[in-house]
Amino acid sequence: MSLKENNLVKKVTNKGFLDIPIPKKLNLIKEIKKLKKEKNAVLLVHYYQDPLIQELADYLGDSLYLAQMASKINNDKIVMAGVHFMAETAKIVNPSKKVLLPDLKAGCSLADSCPPRDFKLFKKKYPNAIVVTYINCSAEIKTLSDIVCTSSNAKKVIESIPNDKEIIFAPDKNLGKYLIKETGRNMILWNGSCIVHEAFSFDKILKLSNENPDAKFIAHPESDSVILDFASFVGSTTGLLNFVQRDLSKKYIVATEVGILHEMKKKCPDKIFIPAPVQDDSCACSECAYMKMNTLDKLYNCLLYELPEVNLSKEIISKAKKPIERMLELG
Numbered sequence: 430m431s432l433k434e435n436n437l438v439k440k441v442t443n444k445g446f447l448d449i450p451i452p453k454k455l456n457l458i459k460e461i462k463k464l465k466k467e468k469n470a471v472l473l474v475h476y477y478q479d480p481l482i483q484e485l486a487d488y489l490g491d492s493l494y495l496a497q498m499a500s501k502i503n504n505d506k507i508v509m510a511g512v513h514f515m516a517e518t519a520k521i522v523n524p525s526k527k528v529l530l531p532d533l534k535a536g537c538s539l540a541d542s543c544p545p546r547d548f549k550l551f552k553k554k555y556p557n558a559i560v561v562t563y564i565n566c567s568a569e570i571k572t573l574s575d576i577v578c579t580s581s582n583a584k585k586v587i588e589s590i591p592n593d594k595e596i597i598f599a600p601d602k603n604l605g606k607y608l609i610k611e612t613g614r615n616m617i618l619w620n621g622s623c624i625v626h627e628a629f630s631f632d633k634i635l636k637l638s639n640e641n642p643d644a645k646f647i648a649h650p651e652s653d654s655v656i657l658d659f660a661s662f663v664g665s666t667t668g669l670l671n672f673v674q675r676d677l678s679k680k681y682i683v684a685t686e687v688g689i690l691h692e693m694k695k696k697c698p699d700k701i702f703i704p705a706p707v708q709d710d711s712c713a714c715s716e717c718a719y720m721k722m723n724t725l726d727k728l729y730n731c732l733l734y735e736l737p738e739v740n741l742s743k744e745i746i747s748k749a750k751k752p753i754e755r756m757l758e759l760g
């Protein structure tokens with residue numbers, strides 16, 4: 430590695446991203462599009478990203494779609510405008526590609542809530558259980574799993590497991606509780622949650638719904654069960670997006686990260702979408718602070734310098750690949 434490259438890597442190590450000033454007059458949108466071509470890079474973007482980044486996507490979607498697309502990419506580089514576990518998943522399913530993430534500190538409260546050391550001890554208590562992990566977990570947790578799922582296919586994954594088998598579901602207790610209700614399977618749950626989906630206020634949602642009797646309330650299954658029980662429809666990010674396109678209502682109160690409203694408004698320009706209210710009025714809690722760590726500046730530097738890169742050991746890749754592939758095989 431040259432001295433210059435070495436210094437750049439050091440910069441990333443300190444901050445998690447390349448903090449290099451960008452010339453003021455630069456048209457970042459144009460430059461990012463140009464760099465994608467020059468570098469033979471594909472930009473995968475989650476619906477929770479800033480709308481400006483969503484507009485630059487080669488592929489825009491939910492966690493399942495991004496994992497599926499990452500496994501099919503032939504280009505040299507994959508840039509993940511999402512969070513760390515999504516970049517790790519891309520590396521696991523397509524290890525020969527250089528996988529870049531604009532900010533390495535773009536983490537996830539669900540992934541953080543499940544440290545591998547604690548999870549190993551937890552797993553030991555149920556030696557015969559099948560371990561199903563939500564994709565929102567670290568690569569190391571995936572190596573301890575039998576099958577991975579996302580919110581789009583979780584029900585299908587649980588239903589694929591023989592009825593006589595005990596199931597551990599981690600790390601999201603809310604999605605877990607929802608799946609227990611939906612499938613009738615009595616699973617052992619890990620006690621993790623998403624800070625964004627747990628921030629919604631049931632009382633305020635109730636009040637807002639009373640003020641807007643023509644609005645349908647819809648929610649992501651990472652939300653608390655009181656909120657899910659009140660929803661007219663529960664679904665993954667893509668599930669919610671598909672629902673508002675086929676449903677006949679004109680107005681929706683949406684309990685998930687606000688980034689999805691951008692695509693909802695694009696797909697249904699005549700409909701009204703209201704973000705569900707959160708408990709703390711002083712915070713922008715329905716925005717995922719981790720997802721929003723990726724900015725246009727960081728994306729530009731990431732493409733230009735091809736850093737930060739997400740790497741995993743061969744051992745982790747080979748062990749984590751199996752449960753992800755089992756999920757992808759289910760379709």
Ligand code: 13P
Pocket residue numbers: 490491492493565579580581623651665666667
């Ligand atoms: P989906 O992309 O599966 O809807 O999950 C939402 C989420 O919280 C991603 O971090």
Ligand code: SF4
Pocket residue numbers: 477512536537538539540565623624625626651686717718719720
């Ligand atoms: Fe994690 Fe929740 Fe952010 Fe998704 S929205 S990345 S689950 S913290």
